[in-house]
Amino acid sequence: MKLMEKIWSKAKEDKKKIVLAEGEEERTLQACEKIIKEGIANLILVGNEKVIKEKASKLGVSLNGAEIVDPETSDKLKAYADAFYELRKKKGITPEKADKIVRDPIYFATMMVKLGDADGLVSGAVHTTGDLLRPGLQIVKTAPGTSVVSSTFIMEVPNCEYGDNGVLLFADCAVNPCPDSDQLASIAISTAETAKNLCGMDPKVAMLSFSTKGSAKHELVDKVRNAVEIAKKAKPDLSLDGELQLDASIVEKVASLKAPGSEVAGKANVLVFPDLQAGNIGYKLVQRFAKADAIGPVCQGFAKPINDLSRGCNSDDIVNVVAVTAVQAQAQK
Missing domain, CATH: 3.40.50.10950 (Rossmann fold)
Incomplete structure (x- = not known):
């Protein structure tokens, strides 16, 4: 089904x-x-x-x-x-x-x-x-404890081994152009809740960047790394990790090299993009190239x-x- x-x-x-x-x-x-x-x-x-x-x-x-x-x-x-x-x-x-x-x-x-x-x-x-x-x-x-309204696309990719049998959530792809660390953390928590409540998934959240675990130094990487700390402090039981490159997030062989010991790397089903440009481009690439169904944008945080x-x-x-x-x-x- x-x-x-x-x-x-x-x-x-x-x-x-x-x-x-x-x-x-x-x-x-x-x-x-x-x-x-x-x-x-x-x-x-x-x-x-x-x-x-x-x-x-x-x-x-x-x-x-x-x-x-x-x-x-x-x-x-x-x-x-x-x-x-x-x-x-x-x-x-x-x-x-x-x-x-x-x-x-x-x-x-x-x-x-x-x-x-x-x-x-x-x-x-x-x-x-x-x-x-x-x-x-x-x-x-906004909902109590939520600082920002955001969006997610539920991507259902045919014949795909990544995520939950090809189902992954991409956020934020439609609302916040350039979220700061606090907003990114809130987006991650909201999207995890959407994955659980709407899709029946056990969320494993990857905070995406062009760096994995310090492989690059840049203020944009720092923003994502800070968001990870904020989200983990707010929701310590949530399976969330970062900063992770896309391949380290979903490919187990890459994850074992770039992020050994991570409970999320290689197994992520929720992908949080660092800004709207990356998220919007990312979901449309997957939708067109992989012929994926893109359900959304689903608003979250209200x-x-x-x-x-x-x-x-x-x-x-x-x-x-x-x-x-x-x-x-x-x-x-």
């Missing part, structure tokens, strides 16, 4: 309520029908009910079982506006501004998650990552599950991200 099938199966075991902020978007509506039919999650579509139903009819899509919520007419609007005002009044938000802001579908959907009316949020088919992260950071905020879509996504991508979000919500009981 492929990993995504396992995630679907797990989502069905304890169905969560996921809000789709782009309820009027056609791919979202197509995904909605499949999600309900497969029993992956209970859905809330945010948008104008008349527009949603007219588009669904033209597409030949059934929305039976989905809840439709229009911010403009919702009986929760005032409560959401009041709560948003309390959250942001020190930042200069007035009650009038709060009322206007929460009418935006993404802000409204984020308030639903914040106040427990939904278990998780998915958006991004027509909005940018910033459009999603901004209200997420303002309203839901207090409640919020996930982004690519604006080039198709309806199947949306189904998968909803399943991922549902499983993340199960882990945050």
